[in-house]
Amino acid sequence: MNDVRSLAELLDSPNAEIRARTAYAMRFLAPKLPRDVAEQLAAAAEAEPPSLQRVYLISAAYVTVLDAEQEAQFKKQLLQYARSGNTAEKCEAAAALAIRGTSEVLPQLRELLHDSDADVQVSAAHAILRIDPPRST
Numbered sequence: 001m002n003d004v005r006s007l008a009e010l011l012d013s014p015n016a017e018i019r020a021r022t023a024y025a026m027r028f029l030a031p032k033l034p035r036d037v038a039e040q041l042a043a044a045a046e047a048e049p050p051s052l053q054r055v056y057l058i059s060a061a062y063v064t065v066l067d068a069e070q071e072a073q074f075k076k077q078l079l080q081y082a083r084s085g086n087t088a089e090k091c092e093a094a095a096a097l098a099i100r101g102t103s104e105v106l107p108q109l110r111e112l113l114h115d116s117d118a119d120v121q122v123s124a125a126h127a128i129l130r131i132d133p134p135r136s137t
Contacts, residue, residue: 004029008037011044011057019044020053023060027096030064038064045074055081055089059096075105082108090115091123098127106132 007029010022026033026041033041045061048054058081062074081093090112097105109131112124 004033004037008040011040016048016051016053019048020056023057027056027060027063027099030060030099033064035066038066041065042067042070042074046070052086052088055085055092059092062096063099071100075101079105079108082112087117087120090117090120094120094123094127098123098130101127101131103132 004026007022007025010018013019013022023041023045026037030038041057042061042065045054045057048057055078058074058077062071062078065071065074075097078093078096081089082097085093094109094112097109101109106128109124109128112120113128115121115124
């Protein structure tokens with residue numbers, strides 16, 4: 001637990017890249033994050049100014065947040081990144097939606113299958129398969 005709290009302290013770094021990398025790591029620790037750390041991550045995501053790193057805080061907060069209103073806000077922002085972000089933002093949005101998304105985000109993810117970037121297409125396909133796996137016949 002103390003390791004996670006030590007990691008969370010990096011969310012207060014003045015360096016946006018450090019905050020982004022910290023959030024990215026925390027996304028993978030989602031099931032192990034204590035409530036207060038998840039709340040700290042959500043607060044950091046909400047406070048993050050527009051930047052190339054912001055999507056990583058938003059995606060990690062979406063995956064870990066416990067509050068339904070915050071979840072909806074973060075999902076809305078991720079869907080915006082999926083619609084109009086750069087390649088990295090679209091891929092990160094798809095990765096987060098793969099973890100916590102529901103069938104309601106499938107139309108947006110299916111649109112990404114037609115993106116000009118192959119990495120975005122693969123990220124979208126992965127998310128779609130995680131949310132709606134093929135059924136055995």
